[in-house]
Amino acid sequence: MQLAIVIFEGFTALDAIGPNQVLAHTPGIDPVIVAEQPGPVLDNRTLTVVAERGLADVPRPDVVVVAGGVPAVHRATEDDPIVRWLAQVAPTTTWMTSVCTGSLLLGAAGLLRGRRATSHWYTLDRLSAFGATPVEDRYVVDGRVITAAGVSAGIDMALDLAARLSDPHMAQMLQLDLEYAPSPPPSTPAPRAAHPPRSPPACARCTTRSWAPRPRRPTGDRGPPVARPVTMVAPRHRGRILLGEVVVNARESNGPQVSGVRCLHCQGTDLVVEEARLPTKWNARTHLIELHVCQGCRFVMPFYVKKSWVTNN
CATH class of the missing domain: 3.40.50.880 (Class I glutamine amidotransferase (GATase) domain)
Incomplete structure (x- = not known):
């Protein structure tokens, strides 16, 4: 057999x-x-x-x-x-x-x-x-x-x-x-107790707009940095599966700052953008690839981001 x-x-x-x-x-x-x-x-x-x-x-x-x-x-x-x-x-x-x-x-x-x-x-x-x-x-x-x-x-x-x-x-x-x-440590909870179920987020392409509009500023006055919620999707998904909604502060001097992303492996929130590069098969003028690395388990999650979301226009 x-x-x-x-x-x-x-x-x-x-x-x-x-x-x-x-x-x-x-x-x-x-x-x-x-x-x-x-x-x-x-x-x-x-x-x-x-x-x-x-x-x-x-x-x-x-x-x-x-x-x-x-x-x-x-x-x-x-x-x-x-x-x-x-x-x-x-x-x-x-x-x-x-x-x-x-x-x-x-x-x-x-x-x-x-x-x-x-x-x-x-x-x-x-x-x-x-x-x-x-x-x-x-x-x-x-x-x-x-x-x-x-x-x-x-x-x-x-x-x-x-x-x-x-x-x-x-x-x-x-x-x-x-x-x-199996005899796991008694302090280890069941998965559902450790991470209660939550409603899956909507698909990025099934919503008319998944990020908040930028507030208008007077001409000539750029004002303070503005943090906008945007949607980040893994490149292979092509918009079919939403992985996380993050906040990108476009005015930070050391590059985009993100928050709100959870590691798919350990559910940790301590993720760092270790690399950002132009994709090879995507529209290089409008997209960037970011590699988010979990500092807890070193799991790597790739995302694509529209340049317009992280530039100072």
Whole structure:
């Protein structure tokens, strides 16, 4: 039975390695790491995993595990190569599974419509857009589709899947071999308690105007610096997903000052603009690329900004 573990650039390593560690030791399972093209694939930090095969090399897998990661949020569209491949192989598979935000890719492939499903707590609400019913469980089994919550939940899902593919005793032996008995610090709250759900912001291009107009000044009198709320969107999104609303003070001598942006990884607010440059494929006369780096976890978030928002006109 062939097991295809699907990864992509920027994936979360434990999403793939956790299930692989469990299922690779399940009798009768032949695991293979799959990416768009065979070769090394960098995760969201410093780990490189070698994909043995490309999508085209695995036309009929028996079991599919889709890893997650921040890029999965942006890739959850019908024209994405991984999404198209998932929709193509799904009819002949025994199990379609995902870990973390990998469920968004299953949703974009049309595999969660009318099903109960889960995802990372930060993106759980997005499942509704794919016709799924979001469930706040560690993992959810609905028919032949299993979705796991964030990162470490992939091990729980894999142990359940191992019991279904082999037998419960084998799953117990695998759990014992892994010494998998989570006991986190008692002070660690559940994700929903640590970060209560909030309404997602509106899309930058679905609103008529997402920043406040500048107050008029008398001719010849520039007045004091004016801080204006503007919308910043990651360049790959092309306006489809709003990441944060910030305040840019255009009159600061040391460049634009931002506030109000949260790190997508650790939810920290201590972000610094470490680089601003002209994009290579965007209108260089009107846009800049800014790299916002979280000082807590060093997560990097790119944004594009209209020059007119950060210049003194």
